Amino acid sequence: MRLSQSFSKTTKTIPADEQATNAKLLIRAGFINKEMAGVYAYLPLGLRVIENIKTIVREEMNGLGASELLMSSLQPKETWEITGRWDDAVVDVWFKSKLKNGTDVGFGWSHEEALMVMISKFVKSYRDLPLSVYQFQTKLRNELRAKSGIMRGREFLMKDMYAFSRNQAELDEFYERSQQAYLRVYDRVGLGQDTFVTFASGGAFTQFSHEFQTVTASGEDKIYLDRAKRLAVNEEVYNDDVLKQLGLNKSDLEEVKSAEVGNIFNFGSAKGEQMDVYFTDEDGERKPVFLSSYGIGISRLMGVIAEHFNDERGLIWPEAIAPAKVYLIGIGGDKVAALGDELYNLLTGNGVAVIYDDRDVRPGEKFADADLMGIPWRIVINEETNTTGNYEVKGRTEKSPTFLNKQALIEKMSGAK
C-alpha cells in the first residue's frame, strides 16, 4: 500500500465528539470514520485489522469443525414471535421496518431464532448431528445510548456460532472445546494475558453463561478476578452462594474493570423445545435439539485492542492483526525512490504487508504517522543506505533502531509472525 495513493489521511487534531481512546486514535490514524453516533465506517486500514482478526477467528472456528455461512439481516416477524422476542417490551434493541406491501421486518440483532428455523429444515435424524455453523455478520441494535467508540455501537460486526447437539453431554463437550478455542483466539490477537473466563448471568435457561473478559480500565464491566485460577465472576452474579458453588475464595479475588470480548451460552434443550426443533434419535424417539451459542464482537475486539495497546504517540498493533507488518520510509525524495521501490517490491513479493510512505512530505511527518498507525516495524532508507547497504529497522516500541543488510532484513521481516 503506497501512502501517496491511499484513501484516508491522518490528522493531528483530536475529534471533539469522541471521548473514548479507541475512537480518538482510530479516527486520527484514519482507520475508521464516524457516520453517526454508534455507527462507524471501516476505512482501508481499519478493514485490514478487521480482516486479520476474522482470519484468526475463522481458523479457530474451522478447527472446531464448524462451517461458515451467512444469515440475512432482514428478519421475518414470525421467526421471532415463536419465542416472544419480537415484542419490543422483551427485546428493546430492535430496528424494525416494513416492506412496501406492509409486511413487518426486523433487522437482525442476533440470529439464534433464525438459525433454529433454518436448521429445522435440514436436521431430521441423529445422523445429521452434531452440527455447528458460524458467521461474521453486521448486527444492528437500537441501543438507547451508544458509547465507547467502536466498543458499543448500534451497528457492529460479530462472529456468532451456533452448535446443535443430540444431548447435554455432546453439547458440554463442544462447549468445552469452544472455550479453549476462544482462549486461543484472544491469545493470538495479543490479549491472552489479560483475558479471563468469567461466570456471568445465564439468562432464562441456565444459571451461568461464560464471558471472556479483558481486564482494561476502559471496560464497562466489573468482575471479581482470581488471577491464579484465571477465573472471574461478573458482578451481575457475584454473591456468597455463587462463590461457594464455584469454589472461589473472596480473599483471592480482586475487583477490576473489564471489557467483554466474548460470550458463550448453553441453552440445553430449552430452545429446541420452545421452537419445536426435534430430531429422531437412534432409539426412534423424537427429541429436542440441544443448542449452544458462541459470540465474539469482532469490531469491539478491535476497539479493546486499540484501548489496550497504545502510547502517547498512537496505536501499537500486535503483529498478528496489524494492518501491515512494515512501515517503509524513504528520506531523500527522488534520490532514494528507486531503492524504496525495490525494497517495497521485494518485501511485498515475500508476502510481507508493507505501508510504503512514498509521500513528498518531511521525515518528521512520516515518523509521526508510522507511530500513530501503530505499525510493528519501521524501515528507513536514505541516501546512505545506497552506499552502506544497511537498512535501518526499528520496532514500534523500541527506543533505537538496528541496522541490517538486505538479505537479513528480508529474512527477519518475512519470518513467521
Add this chain to the structure above:
RNA sequence: CGGGGAUUGGCGCAGUUGGCUAGCGCGCCGCGUUUGGGACGCGGAGGUCGGAGGUUCGAGUCCUCUAUCCCCGACCA
C-alpha cells in the same frame, strides 16, 4: 429514557453588556526556501454561525421549539 454539557469554513477553537466587511490555529491551493521527529516566508480559496420561528432599528450573541453530538446514570443474550 432521566440528568448535565455542546453545536461558528474540512478539523480544532475564539467571538466582551446585542452594534460596522464573523476571527485564529491546523489542513487545502500557488510560488519560493527547506528535508532524520508533524518546517518557514509570501500570496490565495473557503463559513451566514445546526434548523425553524420570534423579540429588536439591528441577532453568532436574547426567547421558544426542534435536530444532532458527548458525558453520567438506567439498560445491555
